[in-house]
Amino acid sequence: MAHYKGAASEAGRAMHLMKKREKAQQEIELRKKKIEEDLKIENIENKFATHYDAVEQQLKSSTIGLVTLDEMKAKQEHIVREREKKLAQKKAEKEKERQKEIEAKQAQKNKQKRQIQALSFDFNEDEEEDCEEEEEDKIETSWQDQSEVVSKKIKKNPDVDTSFLPDREREEADLKLREELRLEWVMTQASLKDEPITVTFSYWDGSGHRRNVTLKKGNSIYQFLQRCLDTLRPEFSELKTVSADQLMYVKEDLILPHHYTFYDFIVTKARGKSGPLFQFDASDDIRLVNDATQEKQDSHAGKVLLRSWYERNKHIFPASRWEPYDPTKTYSKYTVKGK
Secondary structure: OOOOOOOHHHHHHHHHHHHHHHHHHHHHHHHHHHHHHHOOHHHHHHHOOOOOOHHHHHHHHHOOOOOOHHHHHHHHHHHHHHHHHHHHHHHHHHHHHHHHHHHHHHHHHHHHHHHHHHHOOOOOOOOOOOOOOHHHHHHHHHHHHHHOOOOOOOOOOOOOOOOOOOOHHHHHHHHHHHHHHHHHHHHHHHHHHOOEEEEEEEEEOOOEEEEEEEEEOOOEHHHHHHHHHHHHOOOOHHHOOOOHHHEEEEEOOEEOOOOOEHHHHHHHOOEOOOOEOOOOOOOOOOOOEEEOOOOOOOOOOEEEEEHHHHHHHOOOOOHHHOEEOOOOOOOOEEEOOOO
16 A cells, blocks of 8 residues: 655545545445345245235135136126125224214213313303213203302492403593593693784893884794894894894893793793793883792893893893893892892
């Protein structure tokens, strides 16, 4: 055998292939030996042994001596008919036995079903009775005697509170009522927001220029400032190129954000540092000190001014008092001086 010279990995691979070939050769030799054993004479005789048919064997045993061809055919037909008849009888017997087994199983199931129904609480349900044996009748009669002691039907107790139990009809009614109330509330809010309101304001450029505009309660501060611009532009030239984003609205010393609506302040009864935020008319009664818990109808006119003016003068009174609106902050006293 030639030896392979080369890398260690290649040598190992070559050895593996050689072992694989030797194993395959051994398997071929074993197969050859097995084929040779199968080809021997006695094995062939065993493989081709005579097969005896039941009809042919019976025909041979019943035929004695010389018979004509017609007699032979008649006997063969008779034997075939007899054998077919026997096979049919055996088949019928097996089918009959199988049918009996099925009926016995069905009868057992019906018996168990009747016993279970006798234990059930639904006494008004009609029971399908198909009793063929006296024992089943006795069992059914005994169960019926026992069931007569129990009441015919279990009913609900009307005195028990079942409001905590799930009830589809009640839940649907609750949902319907909630939806109706929600729609009613939305319509009410929409009608309130459509109500007109007159807002008194003062354009502030160091001195006040009082004006009035009428709009809806649902309008935002930004929409209000736009209306103010439309009113003030003919009189003040510095406002001709100004947009509502460059204006501020100061009410009761609080700078109100543009996205709030007048309805938001009205419905929450919001208060400022020097008066209520939900009153938008003006009063000449300027209070030096007052109790915020005691509601008053008088309020100060809100100031509309340029944001640039506020940036230049926010260190000077009254701009020094102004601060951004915070809905979480409360004021216990109304004041018009100091911080």
